[in-house]
Amino acid sequence: MYMLNSCVFLLEAEIAEESSLFSPDQFGGYASTAVFTIINVLIFFICYKLFVHKKLVSVIEGRQKIITDSMNNAKKYEEETKINLDKSNADLEEAKEKANTIIEDSKVDAQKNADFIIQKANEEASEIIARAEEEAKRMKKVALEEMKDEISDLAVEITEKVIGDVVSEQTLKEISDRHTANMLKAEVNKLE
Numbered sequence: 001m002y003m004l005n006s007c008v009f010l011l012e013a014e015i016a017e018e019s020s021l022f023s024p025d026q027f028g029g030y031a032s033t034a035v036f037t038i039i040n041v042l043i044f045f046i047c048y049k050l051f052v053h054k055k056l057v058s059v060i061e062g063r064q065k066i067i068t069d070s071m072n073n074a075k076k077y078e079e080e081t082k083i084n085l086d087k088s089n090a091d092l093e094e095a096k097e098k099a100n101t102i103i104e105d106s107k108v109d110a111q112k113n114a115d116f117i118i119q120k121a122n123e124e125a126s127e128i129i130a131r132a133e134e135e136a137k138r139m140k141k142v143a144l145e146e147m148k149d150e151i152s153d154l155a156v157e158i159t160e161k162v163i164g165d166v167v168s169e170q171t172l173k174e175i176s177d178r179h180t181a182n183m184l185k186a187e188v189n190k191l192e
Contacts, residue, residue, distance in 0.1 A: 148180040
């Protein structure tokens, strides 16, 4: 057995010495590997074409369609958003204009109301003043009448004490009343 092993070892050593990288044996191995690789690639390509390619292309086309639809929808939503934004901005500007108009109208109405209230208050104040003046005139006339009566009575008393019984009390009263009335008329005419 030892012999057999040594023969195998020697044969291997000879084969190892004779074969090199570019030896014909190696080229044969390279060629067979290349042929098997080409056959495998062709089998893979045929299997790919028969079983996978159509499904893969349909999946890719489906994905591409979904992406295209999503892009179109995004553009559509963007346009709608721009339209809605423009509309919202226009509505906001319109609302601001309406608010300004309402504020201006309110200011005008408030000024009219204030003017009306002031005018009414002035009229009422004028009426109150006129009534007060009339009341003051009336009270003055009443006071003058009372004063006239008191002056007449006082004048009669003084005259009675000074003159005595020479002139009757009735005559003195009439003279005093006339004189006091004339004085009061003159005084009232001055005031008016």
